[in-house]
Amino acid sequence: MLAIPLWIAVLLGQVSLKLTISPVLWHAHEMLFGFTVAVIAGFLLTAGKAWTGLDTPRGAVLAALAGLWLAARLAAVFAPYGVYAVLDLLLLPLVAAILISVLLRAGSRRNVPLGVILLLLALANAAFHGAVSGLIDIEPVRALHAGLALIVMIECVIAGRVIPAFTQSALPGVRLKVPPMLEQATLGTTAIALAVWVLGPAHVFSAAVLGAAALLHVLRLLRWKPMRTRSRPILWVLHLAYAWLPIGLALLALAQLGVLGVSSGIHALAVGATGGLIIGMITRTARGHTGRPLKASRLETAAYALVACAAVLRVLLPLLAPQHLVIWLVAAAAAWGIAFALYLYVYSPWLVSTRLDGKDG
Structure with a gap:
């Protein structure tokens, strides 16, 4: 609600933020690893309980994860870059470890790849911060593209489960059947295309x-x-x-x-x-x-x-x-x-x- 109007105000020179990275990189990173990752983490932790019947974080632990997320968002604007980077790098590995642990304990191996994608997202985020700080010789935007690609893959997997299921449950008499070969070809080709x-x-x-x-x-x-x-x-x-x-x-x-x-x-x-x-x-x-x-x-x-x-x-x-x-x-x-x-x-x-x-x- 706030980040996009603020970004346009910054872009048009109406607002000045004391950022430690370029405004364009801040905008792209925060929308991917701030906004979208928060939604993905919340969705997967909620779905993880439904998939396994085991508890996922709630109460104080969930509040701590949310507080860590919020601290990183604020640090992007108000703290030295090193503080921002450290806080920002903590959340995804924690969420991935929690999700993978719950899935393995329940034997829900079908969903473990989603936890692996979270780890890959954490790696892309680390590559971004490494590139910005000069520790890795790549363009920071390439790490952001990797983050977007991984998010798209999560969407492809989850959408393939929920959209047809929701549609069938809400529309009596509608039966949706996608050939397994089309499903596999779609996901496989998309993964290759985004990687290339x-x-x-x-x-x-x-x-x-x-x-x-x-x-x-x-x-x-x-x-x-x-x-x-x-x-x-x-x-x-x-x-x-x-x-x-x-x-x-x-x-x-x-x-x-x-x-x-x-x-x-x-x-x-x-x-x-x-x-x-x-x-x-x-x-x-x-x-x-x-x-x-x-x-x-x-x-x-x-x-x-x-x-x-x-x-x-x-x-x-x-x-x-x-x-x-x-x-x-x-x-x-x-x-x-x-x-x-x-x-x-x-x-x-x-x-x-x-x-x-x-x-x-």
Whole structure:
């Protein structure tokens, strides 16, 4: 709600922050390893309990993890760089260790790769801080691209489980079946495409693999019958967000060919796919875990639409009318900020109260 409008104000010279890294790197890092990682950690720790039946952190331990996360966000602006880096590097390994321990104790080996991806995210974060401080001879932005790629892979895996399951449970009579070969090809090709994009130079081969991954995601989405969800906002928000994955991959493919800059593809994946999936999942899961019906209100639907508009304003309109870039950036930041303000307004009272049905949250 605050970080994106603040970033645009900094970018346009309206606000000055005493940052120890460049504002662009601060913005990109905090949205990936601050905002998105917090949501992923919360989701996986919550899901880990559902998958295994074993307790995950709550009470004082969970508060300590949240406090560590908040301390790193504040240190980015108010503390020396070394303090910021140390605090920022602690959270992901802790969450990964907790999740992997719970999964192994329960024998839930199917989900262990998600814990491994968290460790890889921690490694990408370490590479970022190492690059910024001169300890590693790579561009910091390459580590950020690796972080985005790993986040996209988490989204591909989780979306493949929850979107069809949620769709079937909400629409009686709808049966969704994606061929296992298509699932494997989609995930495998996406992993290869993102790895080539992160690790290699721009090349026609990487463009081809990214394009192939985009096509496979389109085929996967069509199998989920997205048009059947038009009357259910709590469903269509997830389908619409997922549609930004092939768009983002296709835009990255074009960037590999030099047709356009890499920013469009990155923001399609970050704003459209990641932002859309987050607003859809944090509303649905919060409703479920507070004992409320899984039906979005008008304010929540407005939040969904605003995040979708933010993606269009940040990704597509700058391609069509680059001369109005500042207008699009300000409008996108406003739409994003209002969307998450609506979430805060609706959900804050629910999240600080006991469940309506009296069960454990």
